[in-house]
Amino acid sequence: MKLSEIIEKCKLQKVVYPADCEIKAGYCGDLMSDVMAHAEPESIWITIQAHKNSIAVALIKDIKAIVFTNSVPIEQEVIKKAEEENINLLHTPKNSFTICGEIYSMMEEKTDTD
C-alpha cells in the first residue's frame, strides 16, 4: 500500500519525506541484528531506536520508511543522514504496539480487497 495512506490514517508526523512510495511489508523491532535478519525489502519499520545506525540498517535492508514511536527524540544528525539516503522518517507519540496494529490491519484489509 501507499506510504502516504499509512501516514494519513495513522496520523504520523513527517520528519523526512522525500517521496511517496509503495510499502509491501512491515517489521517491528528494536534489536538491530533481529531487524537485519528478518525485515523484508520495501517495508516499513517500527522502532524506538532513533539513532544513525537505524538509517544504516534501513539502507542495507531496503527499508523504505522508519516510524519512531513513543515520541523518542530524533537527533539532527539522524535527520540529515536520512535526507542524504532518501529514507522516509516518521514520528508518533503512539507506542509501537498501537502503530503495528493500525498498519497491520490496514495492510490486511488491502490484500483482502485486492
Next chain:
Amino acid sequence: MKPHYSRERLTLVNELIYEIKVKDAMSREVIFFDEKATFREIQLKLKEKRMSGVPILDEHKNIVGIVSIDDIITAFDKNYIDDKITNYMTREVITVPQNFSVVYAIRKLEQSGVGRLPVTESANSKKVVGVITMSDILNKLLVEVQSVAEKVKEEEAKNGEISDKIIQKVTKKPLRFEVKGDDFDSAGRVASITKKYFQNLKVPTEIVRRIAIVCYEAEMNICLHSFGGYIVVEVNEHNEVVISAYDRGPGIPDLELALTPGFTTASEKIRALGFGAGMGLPNIKHCADKFEIKSSLKTGTFLKAIISLGEENETK
C-alpha cells in the same frame, strides 16, 4: 552455463494464463446475426467463414442467443432450415467477461465443449465486444512466451559478462575497509558500500542481501567488541564472495558460547542502542555458505564467511 531461470520457465505458461486478460487475446471482429435471420443464412455464413457457431445480438449488441452447427444440422433434419431462428436458437449462452483472465475462458471452453465464446464488456453486461477461441489464446501465449524467451536470452548473455567482470575486477583488487573500535557513527558503512558494489555487478538480490548482512554483523562485531580491525571482501576463483574480518583483540575466550544465539557480552549502554542482542555471529553463520572463526587471546579474532555467487557462473 546452466541458467537459473528453469523454474520460471516451467511456471511461465501457468503464470501467463492468469496474467493475460481475455480482451488481450480475443478477436474484436464479431460476426453476428440478429433474431430475424434464417438458419439457411447462418449456415452459408458458417460455411464461408469455417466457423462452428455464431452469436445472435439485439440492436444494442446485447447477446440474446447463439446458433451452432449442431442447431443447423437439427434444422436440416427437422426440416425448418428456411425458418427464422427466433423460436429455435439456444438462449442460454455461455459468455466470458473481457477483464477475466484467459484461464477462465479455457475452463469455460473445456466445460462447454464449444469452439468459441462471445466476450462481454463486463461481468454484468450482455454487450458483446469480441469472440475468443482456443486458437486465439494459444496464439497470444506463443507471442508472450517468445518475447519472454528473447528477454531471458539477453539476460543470459549479460550474466556471462557480469561474472567475468566480477572475477577480473575483484580477484585483482579486493575491497578493504578499516573499522575502528567503538565508532558507532560510521558503522554500517562497510555493508552499504559492499552492497552497492555487488548490486552494480547485477548479482541476484537474495545473494546481495546475504553479503550485506554478513558485512554488517562483522563490522558491528569489530566496532562493538574489539580494539579495531579491518574487513576484506573479494571474489575467489570459484566465484564465491569471501568476507574476511580481522581484529586486534582482545579475542573470544569461549567460541562455542559466542556462537550461541542470545549470548552476549555487550554492555548495558550498547544493548540500549539495540546492539549486542547475541545474534551477530549466528546471523553471519546463517547467511554464509561456509563459515570459519578463529580467536586467540593474544592476537585477536579472525572470521571468514563465504557466499557462493551461484553454480551457474562457475568459472572454467
